[in-house]
Amino acid sequence: MEWITFEFGIYAWLMYQFAFQPYQRPFKQPLQTSHGKWEVREGIILSLTDNLGKTHQGEIAPISWFGSETVNQALNYCRQLPPEITTETIYTIPDSLPACQFGFESALALNNQNSHHLTYSGLLSAGKAALQQWGKLWEQGYRTFKWKIGVYPIVEELEIFAAFTQIPKPVKLRLDANGGLTYDEANLWLQKSDSSKLVEFIEQPLGLEQFEQMQTLSNLYNTAIALDESVATFNQLQACYQRGWRGIFVIKPSIVGYPSRLRQFCQTYPIDAVFSSAFETEIGRNSALNLAVELANPHRAVGFGIDNFLSPNTPGI
Known part of the structure; x- marks a missing residue:
């Protein structure tokens, strides 16, 4: 190719x-x-x-x-x-x-896209704190949540995950490992995710060098796998597509490179793209959301629900 x-x-x-x-x-x-x-x-x-x-x-x-x-x-x-x-x-x-x-x-560029119709995924803290956070975000309108895993021992995180499965409200959960799982741990998380019917996808379960293993896992389970660190820059995004990845691509526009090049790629190849924040100020956020409106999968929430970690605006800018 x-x-x-x-x-x-x-x-x-x-x-x-x-x-x-x-x-x-x-x-x-x-x-x-x-x-x-x-x-x-x-x-x-x-x-x-x-x-x-x-x-x-x-x-x-x-x-x-x-x-x-x-x-x-x-x-x-x-x-x-x-x-x-x-x-x-x-x-x-x-x-x-x-x-x-x-x-x-x-x-x-002119940021002239209307992003008000986008739905957002709310970011939760790693560990038990997530169980106290999701309810407040739910009241703010969030229905999709992203929870960091691979931070604490897997036994502890699976206990927290079990508590999430008891939530009486309809939610979608994204599990973001940031490449921090072993192959056996990834299998276990995917098994639990398949059983729960709660998980939209597991994001970057393994490291960048384990592309083939993530391809294998994506074919073994119903729960989708999304690449994130593996497609951080445009060259990485292009390379993973060439190597046959047809799952979900989590794209942080602020670090992927030229917007025009990303736009041309997404318009040429209809990838399943989820656009995500890099914790920018409002200036970078508006530019990133402008691309998300145009290029992201409209059926998935964008990953910009981060106000509980950083305020949208920065004093002095």
């Missing part, structure tokens, strides 16, 4: 005044995953001012442990740019800086 190539849309080489501002947003409560504890969201807000004096903003929101560049690498890239840049500069950002690709190109 030949490598898939995509062309960027045609833009005149326009000139912009360029400025950027780093930010830090502490989580209301640390986010615990199999990768560890995340306490502060760092990123960069960039501004492009055109020759009419209109300023366009974008956001660079890396998650290095997820496959993007680091915040420092993004800052170094911004610092070496001149105060005036062109769109030609934007479209020569290397693939090693996918969050920069997203931030700069999204600043050029």
Whole structure:
């Protein structure tokens, strides 16, 4: 199978005044995953001012442990740019800086899609705290919930999961392992999920290097498997599609790379895409949701229900 190539849309080489501002947003409560504890969201807000004096903003929101560049690498890239840049500069950002690709190109785009009709998946904390959180989110209108697993011993997490199966209200549960399960643990979770009829999908049960095992598991159980870390960047997304993945793709637009390239891919190949937050500010969130309206599977909730971890807006931005 030949490598898939995509062309960027045609833009005149326009000139912009360029400025950027780093930010830090502490989580209301640390986010615990199999990768560890995340306490502060760092990123960069960039501004492009055109020759009419209109300023366009974008956001660079890396998650290095997820496959993007680091915040420092993004800052170094911004610092070496001149105060005036062109769109030609934007479209020569290397693939090693996918969050920069997203931030700069999204600043050029018009966020004109209406996202009010989207349904949202509410993020729950790992461990027992999730059992106290879901009810409040239910009252806010959430019906799909995402729970982090692979954080605590599996016996403890399965006891919590058993409590979820007793919830008297109709909910969908997404189990997000962040690649933190063993093959035997993944089998056990899939068995329990099949029996419960509660789980929409298990997200990234195994590590990136275990693609074939996840393919095998997807054929053994009724519960769907979604790739997440395995498709973090555009090159990874494209490679997994080429290798035959036809399950669910969880896409974080803010770290996948150029929006135009993602759009062209999704319009060419009708993948089952779930769009998800990278804990951006409202600037990056609006750009990501704009893509979700256009490209995501309309029958699945988008993964942007994260207000209980970070407030939507950031003071000073």
